Amino acid sequence: MAQSAGDVIVVRGNGGLDGEVCIGGAKNSVLKLIAACLLAEGQHVLANVPDISDVSVMCELLEAMGVSITRTDHCLVIDVPAEINTEAPYHLVERMRASIVVLGPLLARFGAARVALPGGDDFGPRPIDMHLRALESLGATFRTSHGDISGTAEALTGAEIVLEYPSVGATENVLMAAVRAKGRTRIVNPAREPEIGDLVSFLNQMGAKARWAGNGLAIEGVEQLSPAGQHASSPRSTAGGIGTSARTEVGGTPADGDGYRVISDRIETATYLAAVGMCGGSVFLRHAVGDHMTMLIRKLTEMGMHIVADAEGIRATATQRLTSADVATLPYPGLATDYKPFLVAMLTTASGVGIVTENIFTGRFRYIDELRRMGADIRTEGHHAVVRGAERLSGAPVRAHDIRAGAALVVAGLAAEGETEVAGATHIDRGYDDLTGKLAGLGAIITRR
Numbered sequence: 001m002a003q004s005a006g007d008v009i010v011v012r013g014n015g016g017l018d019g020e021v022c023i024g025g026a027k028n029s030v031l032k033l034i035a036a037c038l039l040a041e042g043q044h045v046l047a048n049v050p051d052i053s054d055v056s057v058m059c060e061l062l063e064a065m066g067v068s069i070t071r072t073d074h075c076l077v078i079d080v081p082a083e084i085n086t087e088a089p090y091h092l093v094e095r096m097r098a099s100i101v102v103l104g105p106l107l108a109r110f111g112a113a114r115v116a117l118p119g120g121d122d123f124g125p126r127p128i129d130m131h132l133r134a135l136e137s138l139g140a141t142f143r144t145s146h147g148d149i150s151g152t153a154e155a156l157t158g159a160e161i162v163l164e165y166p167s168v169g170a171t172e173n174v175l176m177a178a179v180r181a182k183g184r185t186r187i188v189n190p191a192r193e194p195e196i197g198d199l200v201s202f203l204n205q206m207g208a209k210a211r212w213a214g215n216g217l218a219i220e221g222v223e224q225l226s227p228a229g230q231h232a233s234s235p236r237s238t239a240g241g242i243g244t245s246a247r248t249e250v251g252g253t254p255a256d257g258d259g260y261r262v263i264s265d266r267i268e269t270a271t272y273l274a275a276v277g278m279c280g281g282s283v284f285l286r287h288a289v290g291d292h293m294t295m296l297i298r299k300l301t302e303m304g305m306h307i308v309a310d311a312e313g314i315r316a317t318a319t320q321r322l323t324s325a326d327v328a329t330l331p332y333p334g335l336a337t338d339y340k341p342f343l344v345a346m347l348t349t350a351s352g353v354g355i356v357t358e359n360i361f362t363g364r365f366r367y368i369d370e371l372r373r374m375g376a377d378i379r380t381e382g383h384h385a386v387v388r389g390a391e392r393l394s395g396a397p398v399r400a401h402d403i404r405a406g407a408a409l410v411v412a413g414l415a416a417e418g419e420t421e422v423a424g425a426t427h428i429d430r431g432y433d434d435l436t437g438k439l440a441g442l443g444a445i446i447t448r449r
Helices: 027-039 053-064 097-110 129-137 168-178 194-205 266-279 294-302 337-347 368-373 403-414 425-429 435-440
Strands: 008-012 017-022 042-047 068-072 075-080 112-116 141-145 148-152 160-162 184-188 209-213 216-220 235-237 248-250 281-286 306-310 313-318 353-357 377-381 384-388 397-399 419-423 445-448
Touching: 008 403, 008 425, 008 435, 017 266, 017 435, 027 042, 027 053, 027 075, 027 097, 027 168, 027 194, 027 266, 053 068, 053 075, 053 097, 097 112, 097 129, 097 148, 097 168, 129 141, 129 148, 129 160, 129 168, 168 184, 168 194, 168 216, 194 209, 266 281, 266 294, 266 313, 266 337, 266 403, 266 435, 294 306, 337 353, 337 368, 337 384, 337 403, 368 377, 368 397, 368 403, 403 419, 403 425, 403 435, 419 425, 435 445
Parallel strands: 017 281, 160 184, 397 419
Antiparallel strands: 008 419, 008 445, 042 075, 068 075, 112 148, 141 148, 184 216, 209 216, 235 248, 281 313, 306 313, 353 384, 377 384
């Protein structure tokens, strides 16, 4: 299980940060890889698995279906039986929106699935209609009643599927269904995040035939897949998708070199980049992948940070007060909406005025009231926020409403005068493996109670 400490993080401003921090496996990838294991009977092995509560929930979800999972030292051994319970219960699904991605694998392998409508962070409406329409194009049928989605599919058949928006979840669901559909499937306008590239690599190691082709994904269905991660010690490409550079990483558990290695978490990387930007100092982010966050690095460089990426990680340095810049969230390779809370926090102490535009989700400015409690000068109107930088923030009691906003409040507290208490820290546990310990290792004054 992930951290079980108290629900409040206490942080005090202490100047610049210095040292090295190791970036863990990507939350937004590992959850989907766990779900993909449902596609093949046998023992799968995942390495570089972060110790976060969302991983625990996804493991509980598969265990409720009859899957056996052993978890040791950032490694998962997932034993999938020949027959499982194809129902994903509400008490687990409502805790994590990402759990909807079990729908595609269950339909592809068993021809049936019953999944409760998902919960997760409150960013406003994120309907799953696009998931269902895409799966219906492959031959699935659905009915919704009493808060559940029930799907059946006698036989999935390949088709051309055009996504009206590059939805990450819809891309993942239809990709995992299509790898076992009969014939060819083409996904036009898919999401192109690095985590999608990781899922493609994982599925191909299982025996799938999926590849990037032009402006989409081309999948040739296969009748059967095999477990992944048993022989993953050779280098593999973790290219993020169309228009991105490839990076080679080596799979392996700490013990024996086996295990499919989850790509590094670019959102965790962004968190520590923001901390350096606000506090000053120089930090090396080991295992961070610069190619996965080109637009963010460009924006932070524009604001005055010095960032150098190489095959080992990213070196981030900030020696003076940052300069404000305008920010707009867009689908990958644009600036991710998950980066936005950190950029807003950075703008609160940057020189000048920055305009932030949210183009992905509604309702993702809730944390701004918390930053205002710390003295931030922020005005919001619709999808926009105007942030006028102050010389310094003041510590105050604040509350985390979601994973990234909570981490951004911690980062803001590092640069504030006095003490900041961030309540709702269990939200942060959903996406961060020992955030307080890693920050303390860089010189931050931070505790948990």
